[in-house]
Amino acid sequence: MTARDTWALTRDMFLSEEEVDSIRESIRQRLTVEKTPAWCSAKTDELIFEVLTFSGIRNSEFCHLRVRDVPPTLKQPALQVAETPRQDRIVAIPQSLAELIRDYVRHVRPQRLHDSIPVKDLDQPLALNDRGRPFDRTTLYRRVVKILTAAGFESRASVQLLRHTYGYLAYKRTRGNLLFVQQQLGHAHPMVTAVYAEFVEFPPAELANLVAGEPEKKRRK
DSSP states (O other): OOHHHHTOOOGGGSOOHHHHHHHHHHHHTTOOSTTSHHHHHHHHHHHHHHHHHHHOOOHHHHHTOBGGGSTTTTSSSEEEEEEETTEEEEEEOOHHHHHHHHHIIIIIHHHHSOTTSOTTOTTSBSOBOTTSOBOOHHHHHHHHHHHHHHTTOGGGOSHHHHHHHHHHHHHHHTTSOHHHHHHHHTOSSHHHHGGGGGGOOOOHHHHHHHHHTOOHHHHHO
């Protein structure tokens, strides 16, 4: 059995761009009255969905994120992910996600913290559940299933669905930059990452023009 057989991907294992938008809208509809428990819960769901979908980090990696591992403490649009006891990796994130994380840290997270925990303790977990406790692998999985089920994706709901969605979107929107996607996802071998190529098509004529270095205006005539 080859690495590609082991990591086979099917269409139902990731979300389309339209499906991502529909889930985002489902969460935003719950963002009504600020500073209420319901608003905090919705903002936490927004954080979970956006981080997992637009960084591609794993369940355990999300659970291990500390305040010092994210913007604004990290001072750049990236996450410092604890990959192994001896090695971390930096995962680049879009500016919009960095701003969402900053907003969560400033306005939502302080309302979840117990009085015994200083707000400025950077070694504390980033995300906190409705009881003010950090997420573990099981509670995060259940929370993701709840988010996706509420948006109509119960049959496909899982954390892995969002990680695969990132792989698909990253490959498509970077025009097949396999090395970037591999580094972002923390894959050891590019053959694993290459499974996303099957679901993305680039027009051969357009790619041929890119290779030749033809100007954008010339290609559009």
